[in-house]
Amino acid sequence: MLKLGKIEFISELAQMKKKTRKPSKRKRSIFKVLGIGVLCLFALFLIFVGSVNLGLWGKIPSKKELSSFQYQMASEVFTADSVLIGKYYLYDRQPITFNDFPEHLKHALIAIEDERFYEHNGIDIRSLIRVGFKTILLGDNSSGGGSTLTQQLAKNLYPRKERNKTNIIVDKIKEMIIAKRLEKIFTKDEILTNYLNTVSFGDNTFGIESAALKFFNSRTTDISAPQAATLVGMLKATYGYNPRVFPDKSLGRRNLVLRAMYNNNFISEEQVAQFSQEGLNLDYREFDYNAGIAPYFREEVRKEMLRWIKEQNENNTDYNIYTSGLKIYTTLNYKMQKLAEEVMVDHMSKLQNSFEKSYGKNAPWLKDKNLMQKIAKRTPSYKRLQESGLSHEQIIDSLSKDKKKRTFNSWEGDEEVTASTMDSIQHYTKFLxxxxxxxxxxxxxxxxxxxxxxxxxxxxxxxxxxxxxxxxxxxxxxxxxxxxxxxxxxxxxxxxxxxxxxxxxxxxxxxxxxxxxxxxxxxxxxxxxxxxxxxxxxxxxxxxxxxxxxxxxxxxxxxxxxxxxxxxxxxxxxxxxxxxxxxxxxxxxxxxxxxxxxxxxxxxxxxxxxxxxxxxxxxxxxxxxxxxxxxxxxxxxxxxxxxxxxxxxxxxxxxxxxxxxxxxxxxxxxxxxxxxxxxxxxxxxxxxxxxxxxxxxxxxxxxxxxxxxxxxxxxxxxxxxxxxxxxxxxxxxxxxxxxxxxxxxxxxxxxxxxxxxxxxxxxxxxxx
Missing domain, CATH: 3.40.710.10 (DD-peptidase/beta-lactamase superfamily)
Structure with a gap:
């Protein structure tokens, strides 16, 4: 009985082994298929990367091109006493050297944007794995993009043209390839310099120097640690963290950058506490073509420069007032000009008031309709309607009826009004x-x-x-x-x-x-x-x-x-x-x-x-x-x-x-x-x-x-x-x-x- 039971047990065990062997073969088959699939996908990915590298998805700049790229640089206008009063540009940018960057600026940038900047070779594998794990597996979209500063430089130099998913993948790979090439051409300090000179701060402002001048009216070399953290903080979202538009959000982002600087041992806990207590202290100064000091003078300088450049370029030079980064030192005295403009506003506003009162209700711009129509004939609006075949009477009728919201300037301040073109002509004709x-x-x-x-x-x-x-x-x-x-x-x-x-x-x-x-x-x-x-x-x-x-x-x-x-x-x-x-x-x-x-x-x-x-x-x-x-x-x-x-x-x-x-x-x-x-x-x-x-x-x-x-x-x-x-x-x-x-x-x-x-x-x- 016992022997028989033993034999039966052994027999059952053998049968169980036979049963477990069959699923094992099936699993091996599945793993094999999966492995082959992964290898095929990897091979396809390598082929895809290779095709991108070969330029089949758009040209990738060579090392020679990358080593000789040039910024489009704004030309600057200075007074005789070295005050910057204006710029001529397509992109508001003034490149500066690595030595012009204060240490706290470099520390802020590295701490928040690329902690291992001086360790990787253009691509941070650890960061990519982290981002991939959090984004794909955990669905955390706030984990960032994993791009290094070198990759971001590549994107600054060669901006993306398309925004669909396919092109984003292509662009990412292109930027990695360009980043690897950049790392072989330039030192880390040179890459950092090029990045800070090309990155956008919004409002058509490019590069740290232009941003420092715009937001703090200061040269980069003179900005403080909190100011540097504010500007670096903008890079995540140039509009969303714009300190002029969203001061509270910008302040929060700045303090996050300061905390990152502490976490990377760039500043102490006491400094974080001290800097975080400071306000933004903006000194916003936009270099607007129409605004700022001496606009008529700057326009005359621009005309003079265009004449000079035309003469120079006839002798095989290639100067451009908007992109060559020229520095124009003028004869204007800043303090004299400022005083003259203040005096002009004071006197002309009072004189305008006396002028209008002296005419009273009999002012020609109020009473003389024929004169107003004569002046209207000189306007672009009248000439456009005339070219369309309308008679004088029809044009005046149209200019009198096209009422819309307009801003009327005056010495007392701007006023929003609903007015016609003829109303506008009447308003501006009276100004001395x-x-x-x-x-x-x-x-x-x-x-x-x-x-x-x-x-x-x-x-x-x-x-x-x-x-x-x-x-x-x-x-x-x-x-x-x-x-x-x-x-x-x-x-x-x-x-x-x-x-x-x-x-x-x-x-x-x-x-x-x-x-x-x-x-x-x-x-x-x-x-x-x-x-x-x-x-x-x-x-x-x-x-x-x-x-x-x-x-x-x-x-x-x-x-x-x-x-x-x-x-x-x-x-x-x-x-x-x-x-x-x-x-x-x-x-x-x-x-x-x-x-x-x-x-x-x-x-x-x-x-x-x-x-x-x-x-x-x-x-x-x-x-x-x-x-x-x-x-x-x-x-x-x-x-x-x-x-x-x-x-x-x-x-x-x-x-x-x-x-x-x-x-x-x-x-x-x-x-x-x-x-x-x-x-x-x-x-x-x-x-x-x-x-x-x-x-x-x-x-x-x-x-x-x-x-x-x-x-x-x-x-x-x-x-x-x-x-x-x-x-x-x-x-x-x-x-x-x-x-x-x-x-x-x-x-x-x-x-x-x-x-x-x-x-x-x-x-x-x-x-x-």
């Missing part, structure tokens, strides 16, 4: 505009340039583009010619009005009383009080031809009218050309061309070219004539039409100058001349059809002179400007003083007054 220029006559450096009141709204530059009648600011050139022709400064001229028979009865008049007809003025008094009738008589003595030659010799290249009205400034000139002429008075008759740019360097700060203005070779007038004219123009400041510089603004500087007001009060001018400054201001409306409502508001002494008076008053407070505010003109010679030593006014004798009728104009022939 200005041009203001300061030049150092000793070297031609342009120190201040204000081309208008608002560059975004009014692109037209009233310094380099606008030509306006210059009014009485041209009279000094007439008087200079007369003195140079031998007319004594003590020659007396009657203020009596004359009707010139051979000039179609033209009869220039004065703004004074009829009693002026009995008065005779010396040249100095006639100029300082800007008496029109005397200016024409001085022109007769000087000769129109001689005056035109003098103007050309003083640097005025534009053609001027060959007629008697030139004595009253009917010629149209640009501010910059008038400034060039006035530099002659500070340089013994030699003019100097105003200059915008001192030098241009490449992105490595190697100087490419330097610019220097030179005095004209020939003097337009003698030294003695120049001294006489300066003394005459000093009288304009001390006792004449510009005396409010002394009385209202309290200026004690040595100043000569001339006011100007054109016919119908359309243009207000003031020219100030010191040994170190030629300052010219113009105020008026862009639409020539509209002028000031009356002379008291529109005269140069009221509308234009304050822009200089207020500015000079501010300069006098700052010892940094003593070089410009303290100098005095050289003492005139004894012969010059003697030539000016006469009574300013002589009154007609009794019998001459008896037989002269001040209400009746004398007729004669103009002989000039």
């Amino acid at each position: 505009n200005t041009g203001s220029l300061a030049v150092d006559p000793t070297n031609g450096d342009i120190l201040v340039w204000i081309g208008g009141i608002n560059f975004e709204q009014y692109k037209y530059d009233h310094i380099s583009q606008s030509k306006r009648q210059v009014g009485s600011t041209f009279k000094p050139i007439v008087y200079t010619t007369a003195v140079e022709q031998g007319v004594s400064p003590c020659t007396y001229f009657s203020a009596e009005e004359i009707e010139y028979d051979n000039l179609k009865g033209w009869s220039p008049s004065n703004s004074g009383s009829k009693d002026e007809a009995y008065l005779n003025y010396s040249m100095e008094e006639g100029l300082s009080n800007s008496i029109n009738t005397i200016a024409v008589k001085v022109l007769e003595k000087a000769g129109i031809g001689n005056v035109l030659e003098m103007a050309a010799a003083m640097g005025i290249e534009d053609k001027l009218p060959n007629e008697a009205s030139i004595a009253l400034g009917t010629g149209e000139l640009k501010i910059i050309d008038l400034a060039q002429a006035y530099t002659s008075y500070a340089n013994n008759g030699k003019h100097i061309k105003p200059n915008l740019i001192k030098s241009i360097s490449n992105h490595k700060d190697s100087i490419l070219v330097e610019f220097q203005s030179e005095l004209s070779k020939k003097s337009a007038f003698s030294k003695e004539t120049g001294q006489i004219m300066i003394e005459m123009m000093k009288s304009t400041i001390n006792d004449g039409t510009a005396s409010r510089l002394r009385t209202t603004y309290g200026l004690k500087n040595d100043i000569a100058g001339k006011t100007g007001t054109t016919q119908n009060n359309k243009d207000a001018w003031f020219v100030a001349l010191t040994p170190k400054l030629v300052h010219i201001t113009w105020v008026g409306l862009d639409q020539h059809e509209i002028g000031f409502s009356n002379t008291s508001i529109g005269q140069g002494a009221n509308a234009a002179l304050p822009l200089f008076g207020l500015w000079m008053k501010e300069l006098n407070k700052d010892k940094d400007f003593y070089n410009y505010t303290k100098p005095n003109f050289p003492n005139p010679s004894s012969s010059v003083l003697e030539s000016l030593n006469c009574d300013p006014v002589k009154r007609d004798g009794f019998f001459k007054r008896l037989f002269k009728n001040p209400n009746k104009k004398k007729s004669k022939k103009f002989n000039g």
Whole structure:
């Protein structure tokens, strides 16, 4: 029985072994199939990687191409005192060197983005496995992408074009291949440098230097550890962690970066606590083409640069203002410009208010529909509708009805309104505009340039583009010619009005009383009080031809009218050309061309070219004539039409100058001349059809002179400007003083007054 049981047990055991052998074979078969499948997939993957490497999915840059890549770099514009005021770019980027990166910046980047940066060879296998495990098996999408800084550099250099899943896989493999090549070409420090110079911080800002300037108004080398952590923190999501848009989220991300720096032994626990308590402390500064300081000047520099680049590229260079990273060092004085812009806003806002009140409800932009339609014809909107075949009436009707939300700018602030194009034309037509220029006559450096009141709204530059009648600011050139022709400064001229028979009865008049007809003025008094009738008589003595030659010799290249009205400034000139002429008075008759740019360097700060203005070779007038004219123009400041510089603004500087007001009060001018400054201001409306409502508001002494008076008053407070505010003109010679030593006014004798009728104009022939 027992033996039989034993035999049965052995038999059953054998049967069980037979049964277990069959599933074992099946499993081996499955594993075999799976293994072959995995091998096949791996082989296919290798083939796929190989095809990507061969460029079948798009070209991959070679080592040679990678070793010679160049950034597209923004060109920078600096003032004479080395303040960055603007950039020209397609991508806002300024590359810097590895030595410019503070240690805490490098530590922040490595701690949060690539802890094993100095250990891997471009691909971090451990990181890839971690990301794959968490993302695929655990479904944790917050685990990151596993890309190294080298891979991210590859993506920065060769951005992805497609966003579908297939292309993402291809792009990832491409970036790994490029990363491996980059690691063989560059050192780790060079890779870090290239990464920080190419990475995007959003808002069309590329590279750490541009980001530091934009968000903290600081160079990279000067940013603090918390600031570095803020910028590095943005890299995960440039919009989502933008400190300007989402300060709270940015602050949280910054503190996470600081914690990562601690975890990697870059900073201490105490530093984490200290830095985390700090606010973001943003000093946001966007280099907007339309905004910022000196926009009209920057635009003129851009035009000048394009001309220079065109000349250079004809000689086998390849400069580009938007991509070559040029550094443009200008003549502009930052503090002077800033003060001038502040003064402009203060004065123009008040003047605008007075201007509108003076017209009241009878303002031409409110009452004159024909004028508004005439102005509308000049707009792009009108011209587009005209090209489509609409009649004038249809166009005006369309421009009057197309009401939509618009932003109306004003000195009080921007206002959102629902308005038509005609409403917009009416609103902007009423605004006074200005041009203001300061030049150092000793070297031609342009120190201040204000081309208008608002560059975004009014692109037209009233310094380099606008030509306006210059009014009485041209009279000094007439008087200079007369003195140079031998007319004594003590020659007396009657203020009596004359009707010139051979000039179609033209009869220039004065703004004074009829009693002026009995008065005779010396040249100095006639100029300082800007008496029109005397200016024409001085022109007769000087000769129109001689005056035109003098103007050309003083640097005025534009053609001027060959007629008697030139004595009253009917010629149209640009501010910059008038400034060039006035530099002659500070340089013994030699003019100097105003200059915008001192030098241009490449992105490595190697100087490419330097610019220097030179005095004209020939003097337009003698030294003695120049001294006489300066003394005459000093009288304009001390006792004449510009005396409010002394009385209202309290200026004690040595100043000569001339006011100007054109016919119908359309243009207000003031020219100030010191040994170190030629300052010219113009105020008026862009639409020539509209002028000031009356002379008291529109005269140069009221509308234009304050822009200089207020500015000079501010300069006098700052010892940094003593070089410009303290100098005095050289003492005139004894012969010059003697030539000016006469009574300013002589009154007609009794019998001459008896037989002269001040209400009746004398007729004669103009002989000039």
